[in-house]
Amino acid sequence: MEFQDYYEALGVKRTADADEIKRAYRKLARKHHPDVSKDAASEEAFKSAGEAYDVLKDPEKRAAYDALGADWQPGQKFRPPPDWQSDYQFSEAGAEGVNPEAFSDFFETLFRRGHPGSGFSGDQNLRGQDQHARITVDIADVFRGAKRTLTLRVPQVDASGHVRIRDRSVSVSIPKGITAGQFIRLKGQGSPGLGDAPSGDLFLEVVFAAHPQFQIVGRDVHLTLPVAPWEAALGGKIRMPTPGGSVELKVPKNARSGQKLRLKGRGLPGAVPGNLIATLQIVNPPVKTEAGREFYKKMAAEMSFDPRAEMEE
Amino acid sequence: MKLTSARQPPSDVIEALTLAELGRFCHAETDWIIELVEHGILEPGGLSQVEWRFTGINILRARKARRLSQDLGLNMAGIAMVLDLLEERDRLLHELGMHREV
Numbered sequence: 001m002e003f004q005d006y007y008e009a010l011g012v013k014r015t016a017d018a019d020e021i022k023r024a025y026r027k028l029a030r031k032h033h034p035d036v037s038k039d040a041a042s043e044e045a046f047k048s049a050g051e052a053y054d055v056l057k058d059p060e061k062r063a064a065y066d067a068l069g070a071d072w073q074p075g076q077k078f079r080p081p082p083d084w085q086s087d088y089q090f091s092e093a094g095a096e097g098v099n100p101e102a103f104s105d106f107f108e109t110l111f112r113r114g115h116p117g118s119g120f121s122g123d124q125n126l127r128g129q130d131q132h133a134r135i136t137v138d139i140a141d142v143f144r145g146a147k148r149t150l151t152l153r154v155p156q157v158d159a160s161g162h163v164r165i166r167d168r169s170v171s172v173s174i175p176k177g178i179t180a181g182q183f184i185r186l187k188g189q190g191s192p193g194l195g196d197a198p199s200g201d202l203f204l205e206v207v208f209a210a211h212p213q214f215q216i217v218g219r220d221v222h223l224t225l226p227v228a229p230w231e232a233a234l235g236g237k238i239r240m241p242t243p244g245g246s247v248e249l250k251v252p253k254n255a256r257s258g259q260k261l262r263l264k265g266r267g268l269p270g271a272v273p274g275n276l277i278a279t280l281q282i283v284n285p286p287v288k289t290e291a292g293r294e295f296y297k298k299m300a301a302e303m304s305f306d307p308r309a310e311m312e313e
Numbered sequence: 314m315k316l317t318s319a320r321q322p323p324s325d326v327i328e329a330l331t332l333a334e335l336g337r338f339c340h341a342e343t344d345w346i347i348e349l350v351e352h353g354i355l356e357p358g359g360l361s362q363v364e365w366r367f368t369g370i371n372i373l374r375a376r377k378a379r380r381l382s383q384d385l386g387l388n389m390a391g392i393a394m395v396l397d398l399l400e401e402r403d404r405l406l407h408e409l410g411m412h413r414e415v
Binding site for chain 1: 323407
């Protein structure tokens, strides 16, 4: 496993006091919170800060961490000292304020102690907790439906009470017409229950993969559709790609750049399917040949058109 | 009833959750969910608490609210404001994305 530099994760010195550590964590948590930040790197930064804070805010854990020495480099291969398990007993399992589901192997080995049943004393049959994950769905899958296998990292308590991270595969069917922000529930795939109680459920939040051409708003699909000047001027039928396959679109005569054309029911499928909204963008062909230049000169001579007629001096 | 093989756990798209289900979903007490409703952060369908059904955006909002409260220590008023501002920001970013040159 790799060594984690918790002081670096919070951006504080090894001598920082508890208040400094708290301040540094709060700042990072606000900046990188997954609900607030759109930056892909933020999720990782938020997790590292949470993990670092979980150790450094607790005087017992911090002392144990400091005892490993200051010479370690982040990412360096690390083996816990042989006497580690017997030397330290941390009074608190899990963390307050941070989601303890996905910490590093380094953390799980050194700082997590499994206490099966702790916190639930007196209640032997307790339903397992619901678990959450995200599933990224391609827009094309929404039109066809799809099957996917997800790999989830799950902390599990082994027979000796240690927590190990285990990879678990779950197969999921993505129904046709699902939209971002909906949840897929996999019954009984969450944390196992205590005693005879049933397992919790696994909830998958659907997010759409970003697409270079199509933007989704609700069930509507938006795209920018490039057209040649003559297509815009003369109008007529053109073919255009959509996530559900290519369709024919009628461009009106004298279409403007920025004009929106709507194809009803060609958006995301559903009980009430969305619309497809194409915004026209007139693209000029680059002129590379003498004949092309002559053509433009002819247009300039024959068409009385001043694009700046409306502008004032 | 959907047919499922042994390898394929039953999966369904959630249309609505009850108060108790939403509490479990967010790892929160139902009292905390009721407070979200009282602050107008969630707007369930149904007249009484027993009939409440939370759909779509409400489920997402409840989960975000839970994380904001746990991770950043926000109170109800703070949560309500942050969620509103985040939704406004997302809408604007989306609009900006649509007007950007492709």
